[in-house]
Amino acid sequence: MPPDTLPRFLVRQGGKDKNNNEFLLPRAAEQECEMNPAKALLAAASLTLGNLALAAQTVTIATVNNSDMIRMQRLSKTFEQQHPDIALNWVVLEENVLRQRLTTDIATQGGQFDVLTIGMYEASLWGSKGWLEPMKNLPADYDLDDVFPSVREGLSANGTLYALPFYAESSLTYYRTDLFEQAGLKMPEQPTWKQVAGFAAKLHKPAEEQYGICLRGKAGWGENMALITTLANAYGARWFDEKWQPEFTGPEWSQALNFYVDTMKQYGPPGASSNGFNENLALFNSGKCAMWVDASVAGSFVTDASQSKVADKVGFAFAPQQVTDKGAAWMYSWALAIPTSSKAQDAAKTFITWATSKDYAALVAKTDGVANVPPGTRASTYSAAYMQAAPFAKLTLEALKKADPANPTLKPVPYVGIQLVTIPEFQAIGTQVGKLFSAALTGQMPVEQVLAAAQQSTAREMKRAGYPK
Amino acid sequence: MLTLKQSRRLTTWLVGLAAWSVALLLFFPIFWMLLTSFKTEIDAFATPPQFFFVPTLDNYLHIQERSGYFKYAWNSVTIAFGATGLGLLFAIPAAYSMAFFETRRTRGTLLWMLSTKMLPAVGVLVPIYLLAKSLGLLDTRLVLVLIYTLINMPIMVWMVYTYFKDIPREILEASRMDGAGTLQEIVRVLLPISKGGIASTVLLSLILCWNEAFWSLNLTSAKAAPLTALIASYSSPEGLFWAKLSAVSTLACAPILIFGWISQKQLVRGLSFGAVK
Numbered sequence: 001m002p003p004d005t006l007p008r009f010l011v012r013q014g015g016k017d018k019n020n021n022e023f024l025l026p027r028a029a030e031q032e033c034e035m036n037p038a039k040a041l042l043a044a045a046s047l048t049l050g051n052l053a054l055a056a057q058t059v060t061i062a063t064v065n066n067s068d069m070i071r072m073q074r075l076s077k078t079f080e081q082q083h084p085d086i087a088l089n090w091v092v093l094e095e096n097v098l099r100q101r102l103t104t105d106i107a108t109q110g111g112q113f114d115v116l117t118i119g120m121y122e123a124s125l126w127g128s129k130g131w132l133e134p135m136k137n138l139p140a141d142y143d144l145d146d147v148f149p150s151v152r153e154g155l156s157a158n159g160t161l162y163a164l165p166f167y168a169e170s171s172l173t174y175y176r177t178d179l180f181e182q183a184g185l186k187m188p189e190q191p192t193w194k195q196v197a198g199f200a201a202k203l204h205k206p207a208e209e210q211y212g213i214c215l216r217g218k219a220g221w222g223e224n225m226a227l228i229t230t231l232a233n234a235y236g237a238r239w240f241d242e243k244w245q246p247e248f249t250g251p252e253w254s255q256a257l258n259f260y261v262d263t264m265k266q267y268g269p270p271g272a273s274s275n276g277f278n279e280n281l282a283l284f285n286s287g288k289c290a291m292w293v294d295a296s297v298a299g300s301f302v303t304d305a306s307q308s309k310v311a312d313k314v315g316f317a318f319a320p321q322q323v324t325d326k327g328a329a330w331m332y333s334w335a336l337a338i339p340t341s342s343k344a345q346d347a348a349k350t351f352i353t354w355a356t357s358k359d360y361a362a363l364v365a366k367t368d369g370v371a372n373v374p375p376g377t378r379a380s381t382y383s384a385a386y387m388q389a390a391p392f393a394k395l396t397l398e399a400l401k402k403a404d405p406a407n408p409t410l411k412p413v414p415y416v417g418i419q420l421v422t423i424p425e426f427q428a429i430g431t432q433v434g435k436l437f438s439a440a441l442t443g444q445m446p447v448e449q450v451l452a453a454a455q456q457s458t459a460r461e462m463k464r465a466g467y468p469k
Numbered sequence: 470m471l472t473l474k475q476s477r478r479l480t481t482w483l484v485g486l487a488a489w490s491v492a493l494l495l496f497f498p499i500f501w502m503l504l505t506s507f508k509t510e511i512d513a514f515a516t517p518p519q520f521f522f523v524p525t526l527d528n529y530l531h532i533q534e535r536s537g538y539f540k541y542a543w544n545s546v547t548i549a550f551g552a553t554g555l556g557l558l559f560a561i562p563a564a565y566s567m568a569f570f571e572t573r574r575t576r577g578t579l580l581w582m583l584s585t586k587m588l589p590a591v592g593v594l595v596p597i598y599l600l601a602k603s604l605g606l607l608d609t610r611l612v613l614v615l616i617y618t619l620i621n622m623p624i625m626v627w628m629v630y631t632y633f634k635d636i637p638r639e640i641l642e643a644s645r646m647d648g649a650g651t652l653q654e655i656v657r658v659l660l661p662i663s664k665g666g667i668a669s670t671v672l673l674s675l676i677l678c679w680n681e682a683f684w685s686l687n688l689t690s691a692k693a694a695p696l697t698a699l700i701a702s703y704s705s706p707e708g709l710f711w712a713k714l715s716a717v718s719t720l721a722c723a724p725i726l727i728f729g730w731i732s733q734k735q736l737v738r739g740l741s742f743g744a745v746k
Binding site for chain 1: 509510511514515516535594595598599602607608686687690691692694698701702703704705706707708709710
């Protein structure tokens, strides 16, 4: 058993091995050495073996249960074969638990994890606080220039990259080609929200359990607020003006939220206020939504015949715009980062450069098919074979190229982020506003009252945090 | 007009119906979880919910392939039994002293112990995390054994205290007359008499330890994670997961359900031990 797996009370400080790694000396073995030369020899031999075992560093990876991450876990056996000196430990957690665990561990320098699976929001915030190792001196064959600039920027703070992107996503419009054909409708490649509402009106048949449009309604900064913020961006709205004053009482937000609530009440499924990504995915896959605007990652789910009843009847279009296309589609990336508290930083870096490399993409293409290569991070992913295998790839690629988190809205803003605002307070503010918007959808509060309440609560939080100039 | 006999029969029938309704209501979520575990992901999300479908074992196979179920189950067993055993070691002497050597402060102490259950766990997360980190106990089974022992201690002391209170003092006095010391008194006299009560205390503590999720999710990661952490790992932000989550929940509940089923006689007898006196 390597000494680092022994309970602390059984061991004490030993010294350093040839790689300058500290090792611990089993107390029992040490005592035996004093008593009996033969046993001492045996103990010395086992210690040598222990040191050899210690040379195999363990990397603990915290991740979420998304299909791409689970595939990475499965394929990481190849990495372990290529690197016998590195052992991988996987900790799969629910997304919110993961965030809470990572925050606690990083803030207390607990050192429980060597690789973190985080989003763009955490990468730049935690990076600027000095909690994450900068991604410098990457191997030449990693080809960082192949990674899309918008994704790199989203994972950077003050020009320093703090995480390597595993996959990135934008948002798309999914629609049922068979229903459109039957109704004699044609979805443009770049629809507007008004057009989408017009189609929804024609395709809404609640008696047949066919709903015109499915959109997120579940409250949360990463749930309904991701969708509604991009919808508001398309209407020319913004979260804050240049002086960090919230703008919910402006005409743009009013138009956007009224449109969202009216459309969902008239053409949405019942109980839409509790529908998030997964619920809408289930509705769409079971053939109950004529249209759905959501993350581009859904493209592989809705076209997968093992989980979708409409796999061969799905069309794709860009996320709807209205007065502008700026910020009309979101951008998000799941990325791998190394906390400064990690005790195996070199091994962790070796792993994350492998998991986000071209070699890994090639391995996925070989074992699971080219359509399952993690999307949205590298230009080289978008080969002719990939474009053919993944019919939504071209739109995702163009949407990601257009996305500019630094200039996300029609009017200038002081923040970075398209569907979110990259400030520490946003989780709380976003969720509070999300609850209010969800209340508007259920009809508990009228839209104008909701917007006034959102303005008031956001202004109060921002003032407390000292933002308004 | 009903005769007295008919009226009694009707009452018995109505009481039976009410009992069955409550039992079915309580059992339904478990039944639904079991049913969902044999569905495909798309069937699991179907509206209206499906009672009849083509069952599949894919979810169980997926769990077997992806997660080492037995590692998590072994952690759960070790932690639950460890915490219960350690808890009993403290709870029995504490309850003995409070039941048979009562002072003015005994009642207050008992209430104070119970009041510690009212503290929200998250309020002490950071101090406990820092303590565990300093002692090198993060991601060890020992830390959960210690935490669970402390969490369940008030309930265990209260339960054992209640059972001990029902034992006539004269029995203890008689054993003392026969020359029994304190330890013999507890081991040879008190424990055999109150074994039903102790069994139900043990069972309750095991169930509470088995089901606890907050501390296991926050203090363990790779090595010491119990079944509650395994369940949480099957929730997904982007992808359908209800069928797999139901399968893993069924696997996690199964051991304690079977254990509870086998020992239900002791549990019920223990729980109603003091009630009929």
